[in-house]
Amino acid sequence: MAYSEKVIEHYNNPRNVGSFAKDEPNVGTGVVGAPECGDVMKLQLKIGDDGVIEDARFKTFGCGSAIASSSYVTELVKGKHIDEAITIKNTVIVKELNLPPVKIHCSVLAEDAIKAAIADWRKRRGDNFASGEQPLRAKEA
Amino acid sequence: MLKKPVYMDNHATTRVDSRVLDAMLPYFTEKYGNAASRNHSFGWEAEEAVDRARNQIAALIGAKSKEIIFTSGATESDNLAIKGVVEFYKDKGNHVISCVTEHKAVLDSCRALERAGKATVTYLPVDKYGTVDPDAVRRAITDKTVLITIMWANNEIGTIHPIAEIGKIAKEKGIIFHCDAVQAIGKVPVDFEKAGVDLASITAHKIYGPKGIGAIYVRSKGPRVRLTPQMDGGGHERGMRSGTLNVPGIVGLGAACEIAGMEMPEEAQRLIQLRSQLQAGLFERLDEIYVNGHPTERLPGNLNVSFAYVEGESLLMGINDIAVSSGSACTSATLEPSYVIRALGIDDELAHSSIRFGLGRFNTLEEVDYVTDRVSKEVKRLREMSPLYEMAKEGIDLKSVNWKS
Ligand SMILES: Cc1ncc(COP(=O)(O)O)c(C=O)c1O
Ligand code: FES
Numbered sequence: 306m307a308y309s310e311k312v313i314e315h316y317n318n319p320r321n322v323g324s325f326a327k328d329e330p331n332v333g334t335g336v337v338g339a340p341e342c343g344d345v346m347k348l349q350l351k352i353g354d355d356g357v358i359e360d361a362r363f364k365t366f367g368c369g370s371a372i373a374s375s376s377y378v379t380e381l382v383k384g385k386h387i388d389e390a391i392t393i394k395n396t397v398i399v400k401e402l403n404l405p406p407v408k409i410h411c412s413v414l415a416e417d418a419i420k421a422a423i424a425d426w427r428k429r430r431g432d433n434f435a436s437g438e439q440p441l442r443a444k445e446a
Numbered sequence: 447m448l449k450k451p452v453y454m455d456n457h458a459t460t461r462v463d464s465r466v467l468d469a470m471l472p473y474f475t476e477k478y479g480n481a482a483s484r485n486h487s488f489g490w491e492a493e494e495a496v497d498r499a500r501n502q503i504a505a506l507i508g509a510k511s512k513e514i515i516f517t518s519g520a521t522e523s524d525n526l527a528i529k530g531v532v533e534f535y536k537d538k539g540n541h542v543i544s545c546v547t548e549h550k551a552v553l554d555s556c557r558a559l560e561r562a563g564k565a566t567v568t569y570l571p572v573d574k575y576g577t578v579d580p581d582a583v584r585r586a587i588t589d590k591t592v593l594i595t596i597m598w599a600n601n602e603i604g605t606i607h608p609i610a611e612i613g614k615i616a617k618e619k620g621i622i623f624h625c626d627a628v629q630a631i632g633k634v635p636v637d638f639e640k641a642g643v644d645l646a647s648i649t650a651h652k653i654y655g656p657k658g659i660g661a662i663y664v665r666s667k668g669p670r671v672r673l674t675p676q677m678d679g680g681g682h683e684r685g686m687r688s689g690t691l692n693v694p695g696i697v698g699l700g701a702a703c704e705i706a707g708m709e710m711p712e713e714a715q716r717l718i719q720l721r722s723q724l725q726a727g728l729f730e731r732l733d734e735i736y737v738n739g740h741p742t743e744r745l746p747g748n749l750n751v752s753f754a755y756v757e758g759e760s761l762l763m764g765i766n767d768i769a770v771s772s773g774s775a776c777t778s779a780t781l782e783p784s785y786v787i788r789a790l791g792i793d794d795e796l797a798h799s800s801i802r803f804g805l806g807r808f809n810t811l812e813e814v815d816y817v818t819d820r821v822s823k824e825v826k827r828l829r830e831m832s833p834l835y836e837m838a839k840e841g842i843d844l845k846s847v848n849w850k851s
Contacts, residue, residue: 308763316763322831339849340834341794343757343775343783347833364833366755368776369763372831407781 308369309403315373320380323362325349333426337417343367344411346375348418352426356387363418370408374398374415387423450767452813456652456747456806457601457629458771462698463654463807469701470656473694481691482682492693499700506703507627507646508637509663515683516696519660520628522676523647524551524595526662526687527624529558530673531593531645532565535622539590542567545578545607547600547786551647552626556595566590574790575740576605584615594623598630598646602773602786602802603739604748606634613642622671628652632706633714633745638663644671650695654807655702659695662687713807717746720805720814725749727818732825734838738787738800747805752787752796755835756828761801764824768817773800795834795844 308316324347325332332351338344344367351360361379365372377398382390398404398412453461473495481496483489500511517523532542544556546569559565568586570578578596587594594616599606609625616623624645630636632653638646649660664686665671679688706713728735734754750773753761758774771777773784775798783797803817829835834844 313763316760319831324836336833336849340798340844341849343781343795343798345833345849347836364831364836366832366834367757368759368774371757371776372760407779410781 311377311402312370312373312404315376315402316369319363319372319376321360321362321376322364324364325351325360325362330429331426333422333424333429335418335421335423335425337421338367338414340366344371344414346371346414346418348375348378348415348422350382350387350390350419350422350426352387352423358382358385358387358390367414368408368411370402370404371411371414373402374404374412375418377401378415378419382419387426390419391423393419448812448816451769452767452809452817453769454803454805454809454813454817455769455771456804456809457604457745457802458804459651459657460654460806461808462656463702463705465705466655466698466701470694470698473697477693479693481693482680492691495693495697496691499696502700502704503648503661506636506707507631507648507663508639508641510666512684513663513666515662515664515686516691516699517660517662517687518658518692519651520549520626520647520649521551523649523660523662524549524624524626525555526673526676527645527647528552528555528593528595529676530686531622531624531671532559533674534672535592536564539588539592540565541588541590541592543570543583543586543591543594543596544568545570545572545596546789547572547576547578547602547605548595548597549601549626549628552595552597572605572789574792575743576600576603576738576786576790577740577743578607578612580608580611580615583612584619587615587619587621591619591621594621595626596623597626597628598636599627599634599745600739600786601629602784603750603790604629604745605740606630606743606745609643610641616644617642620669622669629745632703632710633747635710638665644669645673650699650702653702653706655698656695659692659699661699709807714746717805717809720809720811721747721749721803723811724803724805724814724818725751727815728822731818731822735825736792736796738790738792738796747809749803749805750787751801751803752792752799753801753825754796754799755832755838756825757798758800760828761799761821761824764828765817765820768820770804770817771802773802774798793845 363375395412395416479488479492481492646663651657758772759776787797
C-alpha cells in the first residue's frame, strides 16, 4: 500500500517526540492501545492553569499512519483550550493525512489519546476538575 | 555501486534467472506448438520440450518423470492433492492431519473440505521453533485417516520439518503423505522417494522461474496414488489435470530445477554465510531482538527476526528501499498478526515486530551490509519513538500493565 505524502512526511520528521516527566503537576498523560494489538500511543499534554495546552509530546508503537496521526495531533492541540481539544474528531486526522479506510483506527487511537491525556490532567488537578464540571472556559477570542 | 531498491523477499517470489528466460523464449515465438498436437512437428517439438522438463524436475526431487503432473502453481497443487485424495478415498475414511503453520493454500483446502462435510481435520501444533513433532502425527492417526499433509519448510520462519520421519510413520500406517515442498526444493536436498512422500507441491517462481507454473508429484508405485481431478476437460496429464500445457512455463520450471540442482551445494553455503553475516550484524548493533524459527533446521536464505518494541509496518516504511516482509498485523488485510509466528507461542507483541528477510541467488554481501546498517539505524530511531521501549527501559513489566484499548 502506498502512503500519502503527509504520512511519509510526519513519519520521517515526527513532531514533538519524547516525554515530559510524568509527575509534573501540569502534565496529563494518555496511554491508549495495547501491545498485543500492535499499537500503543502515549500522548502527554502540558496544560496551563487557564486550561490552554502549552506543549505536547508523543511516543507511538504502531504503523506509520499511527505515528503520523500522533505527530499531527501534537501540533493540532498546541495552543488550544482543553474544551476545544477534547472535541477533536478522528475524521480531522483522516482528512489531513489522507488515511485509507484500513488506517482509520490509527486516527481513532490518536483521538482517544487526547481524551485520555486531558482526563488524566483533570484527575490529577483535584476534585473540581475531576467532577466533569469543567470550571475552565476558553478565553473569548 | 549498490542498486536500489534491494530485493530481500525471496520467499515471496524470485527474479527469473536469465538462463531460465533464455530457455523459455523460443517457446513463445518459434516453437509455439501445442504439446498435445500429435500430427505435426510443432506439436512434437513442444512435447519433447515438456518431456525434457519433466526429466529435469524429476532429477531434482527424487522422482520418475511420469510422476510429475503440471499445474498452474503450488496453490493448485495443494488443492488438487488435498481435495483429490479426500474425494478419491472417501470410502476408506475422511480424516486429515495437517499443521497450524501450513500455507493458506493447504489450510484453506482443508477448511473447504470441513465446510463441505467431506473431512475432519486435525491441525497439529508446533514447538517454539515451529517444528511439528512426528510422535504427535503418529498419535493423531485414527482408522479414518486418509491423508497427512505437512510442508517441507515453512515460508515465513524457514523451519524444516522432520519429513523423512513423518514419511516413515505414514508408510507404516499406510496413509498417503502430501508435502508442500515449495520453499524447500532447489534450496535443500529433497528426495520424495526416499522421504516417503507420496504427493508434493512445487512452483517455479520460488526457484528463479516464472510465476503461474508449478507441478504436483504423484507417487506411481508403493503405493500408486490416485486423485479425483479438480479440473475436467481434455484429460491431459494422465487425466489428473486437464488443460493445454503451458509449454514455455514448463520449460522454465525445468530449467530452473536443473540450475538449482547444479548450484545447490555452493549456493546453499553462500546463502548460509550471508544469512549469518546479517544475523550477526543485527545482533551486534541491537539488543532485544529475537530469531523466529529453528536455529539450525532452517532454510539457508531465511532469517526471521522480531525487533522488540518496534512495530513491523513502521519499520518497513522506514526501510523503504529494502523489500522484505513483516508478520505485523498492520501489514495484513485482516489486521491480524502472522498466524505462523503466533503459533510459536511467543508474545503477540513480538509477532507484530517480526521481519522476514529472504536471501536469494542475486543477493550480495554488499547488500547484506547495507541492509544490516539501514535496519539497525531505523530500529534505533523507532525505539526512541516507542512508548514500550521507554517503559521497558524504566523497568516496567509490560505484561503487568493494564492496557485499556
Ligand atoms: C509454502 C507455500 N505453498 C504454496 C505457495 C503458493 O504457490 P503459488 O504462488 O505457486 O500458488 C507458496 C507461495 O506463495 C508457499 O510459500
Ligand atoms: S497501528 Fe496497526 S494499522 Fe496503524
